[in-house]
Amino acid sequence: MDHAQLAKDIVRYVGGEENIISLVHCTTRLRFKLKNADLADKSLVSKLTGVIKVKIIAGQFQIVIGTEVNDVYREIMKLTQLENTIKKHNSDEGKVSLFNEAIDIISGIFTPLLGAMAGAGILKGLLIVAVSLGVLTEVDGTYIILHAAADSLFYFLPIHLAYTAARKFGADPHVAVAIAGALFYPDIINAYNQEVHLSFLGIPVALMKYATSVIPIILAIYVTSKLESVLNKVYPKTIKKFFTPLTLIAIMVPLTLLIFGPIGNTASEWLGIGYSFIYESSALVAGVLLGSSWQILVIFGLHWGLVPVALNNLSQFGQDTFTAMITPAIFAQAGAALGVWLKTKSRKIKSIAAPAAIAGLFGVTEPAIYGITLRFKKPFIIGCVAGAIGGAIVGVSGAGSKSVGVPGITTLPIFFGEGFMLFLFGVIISFLLAMIGTYLLGFQEHIENEKGKEIDEGFKSESKKIDDSIVLSPLTGAVISLKDVKDDVFSSEAIGPGVAIVPINGDLHAPFTGSVTSVFPTNHGIGLTSDAGIKVLIHIGIDTVQLDGKFFDMKVHYGERVEQGQLLGTFDLEAITKEGYDITSPVVITNSHQYLDVISGDDENIAAGDRLLTVITQL
Template sequence: MDHSKLAKEILTLVGGEQNVTALVHCTTRLRFKLKNREKANKAMLKKLPNVIQVMEMAGQFQIVIGPDVNEVYREIMMATNLDDVKEEEAQDEDKESFFNRAIDVISSIFTPLLGAMAGVGILKGLLILAVDFGWIVKEEGTYQILHAAADSLFYFMPILLAITSARKFRTDPYISVVIAGALLYPDLIEIYNEGLDITFLGLPIFLTNYSTSVIPIIIAVYVMSKIQPIINKWFHSSIRTFFTPLFLIATMVPLTLLVFGPFGTIVSKWLGIGYSFLYEGSPFIAGAIVGFFWQILVIFGLHWGLVPIAVNNLSQFGLDTFAAMLTPAIFAQAGSTLGVWLKTRNKQVKAISGPATFAGVLGITEPAIYGITLRFKKPFIIGCIGGAVGGAIVGVSGAAANSVAVPGLTTLPVYFGQGFPLFIIAIIIAVCIAAIGTFLFGYRDEEEDDEIVPSSKAEHPAIEDSIIYSPLAGAVIPLEQVEDEVFSSGAIGGGVAIIPTEGKLFSPVNGVVTSIFPSNHAFGITSDAGIEILIHIGMNTVQLGGKDFDVQINKGDKITKGQLLATFDIMGIVHAGCSITTPIVITNSMEYLDVISIEAENVEVGERLITIVK
C-alpha cells in the first residue's frame, strides 16, 4: 500500500484540508470532523483501493482503512496543518445532537491512546503468565522494570488524558499536563496516604488517589478551554504569554482539587456502582446482551462511548468484566469470516476473507465486518449470536481483565485469573457457532450458469437501458492507458476514456445527477436502470478549483440523454498544466457480468460508448 498516495487521495475527496476541522484515528478508522459534509465525495472514497468502508456516524465522517490506518493518518498530518485548525472553524458543531457530540468527545480523547493501550495490555498479560508459571519473580529487577513499563499508562492516565483532552478542546496542552501533574504530585499523595487534612485558603480539600482517574482531568481541561479565551482578553499581548498560564495554573489546580476532582470521583464511583448493579443482577443476561450488540455498536462507531466504563471499572475495582464479556463477540465475527473462507469457491471472496479472519482474531474486526460478514448479512447475524452465547458464558465465569487492553489473541493473558479456563472455552464456542453456522446456513456463492456465458462479448444483444452513450466528442483510449492509476487499475470500475475535442459535456443516459464535485470537474450520474456513472473531466483538474468549468445542472436534477451538463475550457485546462483525458467509469461494475467499451478510435456525442452486460 502506498500510504502517501492514499493519504493525498483521501484528503482531496473529503474536500481538502480547508474542509477538515479535526482528525483522529483508532485501530482501523480515520475519523474526520468536516465543516461541510456535502463537499466529501463518499462514492469516490469507497472506490479507493484499501478503503474498506465509509460512513457518517456520531458526528464524524469515518473512513475504514484497516491495520494501516496509523501510517495513512501520519501521512495526512505531515502534509497538512490540521493541528493548527481553530475551533471557530467548526461551522456545524452546534447543530449536532448532544449524543453525537458526547461520542465524538469520548472517541477523540481515548483513540489516540489505543496503540499504547494495546502494547501495555499485551506486556502486562505476558508478565502475569510469567509470574504464574514461575518464569520470573516479582522481587526481581527485571519484573519491576517491565511492570513499571506495563503499568505506567494506567498509573499516569490523567497526564495522558490531559494531552488528548487539550487537543480535543483546543486548549494549551502544557498547562493541562501541569494540572494533571499536580493531581499526582508525590507530596499530595503522601498526605492522602497518611490520612492528613489539608486546606486551601481555609477551604478543606478532600484528597483521593487520582493516579488512575479519568473523569476529573477531562472536566478540568474542558473548563480551562472555556476560561482561557476569556483570560487572554484581560492581558495585553506583550504579557499574555506569561500571565495567562500563571492565572490558569494558579486557579485551575485548586479548582480541580476542590471541585472537579471530588465531583469526578463521585461520578466514577456511581458509574462503577451502576455497572455492578447491572452485572451482578444477572451476569448471564448482561454477557449475552454485550456479546450480541457489541459489533453492532462497532459498525456505527458508538462502541467508544462505552470505553470509559472499562477504564472506570479498572480504576474502581482493579478488574474489568465488561471487556471480558465483549471479547467473544470479536472472535465470533472472525469465526463467521472463517466460515465464509471455508465455504466459498469465489477467488475474490476467499482473498478477502482469509486476511480478514486473521485480523479479526487479533481484535481488528472491521475488515471482516465490512468486507465479508455485513456484506453477506447472514454471517454477521450468526456472528452476533455466537458472541451472545460466548458473552453469556463469560458473564457466568466471572472472568475479568487485569489491565486496559484491546481484546484479541495477543491480549488473552490479560484475562488470566478467576474464570479464565471458562473464558477460553466461551471464545472457542463463539468461534465454532459462528464458523459452523455460517458454513452450513449463512453463506453460499452466487450461482452462475457457465452455459449461458457466450464465447464472444459481441453476442450479447444490446438492450436500450444497458447502453451508455458518449457524453463527449473526441478520441477514445482504453481506461488502462489513463495516466492515473486509480482509473487505469480498474479499482473504481470498468469503462473507457475520451480525449475531448470540444468543451461540452452531455448526459450519456436518462437518469439523475447524484453528485457534483465541488470543483465542478467530476459528476456522478445514476441512470434510470441503476447504472452508476462517474465522469471525471481531465486529470488533476481538482487543483483548478472550478476555474475553466461552467456547470449547467445541480445535484439531484433529473436529466435526459443528450442534455448539456457542463462546458469547459480545453485550452485553459491544458495551459494550467492538466491533462484533458476524461474517464467515463461504471462505478458499480461488479453488479454486472461485463462492461464492454467500443473499439473505435473516435466517437461523436450520442454514439454508443459502453454496453452493460447484465
C-alpha cells in the same frame, strides 16, 4: 482556474483576513474558522468559478474546491499573513445531537491512546502469566522494571488524558499536562498517604487517589479550555503568552483538587455501582446483551462511547469484566468471515474473506464486517448469535481483564486469572459456532451474476466491445455506493460520480496508466489522470486528514508517470482503524462532465486490478 484570483475573492467574501481565525484544508475543501460567520457571504462564494459547494458545518465555513484545493490554499497563504495552525477540533459533517457529540468527544480523547494502551496491556498480561507460572516473582528486578514499564501509562493515565483532552477541546496541551501533573506531585501524594488535612484559602481539600482515574481530569481540562478562550481575549497580546498559562495553572489546580476531583470520583463510583448492579444481577444476561450487540455498535461507531466504562472498572475494581464479555463478539465475526472463505467457490470472495478473518482475530473487525459478513447479512447475524452465546459463557466465568487492550489473540494474556479457562472456552466456542454455522447454513452470493467466471477473472479476461475507458480498482475490499459514505460532499457526488471501497489491506495501486496530478501533503489522497484523459481522485478514509500523514506512505510524486497496477503507496489499515477513523475510501471521476456516463459494476467485493468503473466517452 485562476487560483490566485479565486483565493483573493474567497478571502474577501469570507469577511476579509481579519475575520479568519484559522484555515486548514483536506483533500477537497478549505476549512475556515471565522470570528463572525455573519460577515461571510455564502451566496457570493458559491458563485465563484472553481467553487463546487459551500457548507457551514460544526462552526466551520467549508468551501469545496476539489482536487485543486491545495493550489488555492497556497495562494491564500501567500496573499495573507495567516498561519497554518494545527486543527484541534474534529470536523464532523452536519449537525450532531448531544449524544453523538458526546460519542465524538469520548472517541477523540481516548482513541489516540488505544495503541499505547494495547501494547502496555499485552506486556502487563504477559507478566501476570509469568508470575502465575513461576517464571518470575514480584520481587525480581526484571519483574519490577517491566511492571513499571507496563503500568506507568495506566498509573499516570490522567496526564495522558489531559494531553488528548486538551487537543480535543482546543486548550494548551502543556498547561493541561501541568494541571494533571500537580495531582501526582510528591507533596500531594504524601499528604494523601499520611491522611494530612490540607486546606486552600481556608477551604478544606478532600484529597483522594487520582492514579488511573478518568472523569476528574476530563472535567478539569474542559473548563480549562473555556477559561483559556476568555483569558486570551482579555489579556493584551504582549502579555497573554505568559499570563494566560499563569492564570490557568494557578486557578485550575486548586479547582481540580477542590471541585472536579471529588465530583469526578463520585461520578466514577456511581458508574461503577451501576455497572456492578447490572453485572451482578445476571452476568449471563449481561454477556448475552454485550456479545450480541457489540458489533452492531461498531457499525454505528457507538462503541467508543463505552471505552470509559472499561477504564472506570479497572480504576474502581482492579479488573474489567466488560472487555471480557465483548471479546467473543469480535472472534465470532472473524469466525463468520472464515466460514465464508470455506464455503464460497469464488476466488474473489476468498481473497477478501481470508485477510478479513485474520484481521478480526487480531481485534480489527471492520474489514470482516464491511467486506464480508454484513454484505452477505446471514453471516453477520450468525456472528452476533455466536457472540451472544460466547458472551454468556464469559459472563458466567467471572473473568476480567487486568489491563486495557483491544480484544484479540495478542491481548488474551490480560484476562489470565480467575475464570480464564472458561473465558477461553467461550471465545473459542463463539469463533467455531460462527464459522461452522456460516458454512452449514450458507449465504446468498450476490457476487456471481450472469457474467460468471468472466467477472471473477477480472477485467484482464474481458474483451472491450464498446467505445469506453476502464478504471480498475486501486484497492481490494468491499464496494459500496457513494450514497452510503458518511461525508455528504462525496455522497452527494459534488466532486464527481464513482464508488467507495472499504479496503481489507493497505496497498494502493494505479487504476490505469497515466500520471500523478496531485498528492496531498498528508498523503491520504491522490489525484491521477489517465492517458485517455480520465481524472480520478482516490481518498483513503474519511476525515483522515486529521492524522497529518501518520500511517500513510505515498511512493509516487506529483507529475510522475505510473503504470496500470503499479503500487502507488501503502497505509496502515489496522492503525488507522484503531485510531477511530472510518476506512471507507471514495474513488471518484472528477471530470465526469466531459463524458456521457460513468457506470459502476455490480460487484459487492472487488480485488485490486478488477474492473471498477466504466467511463463512456462522448460520441
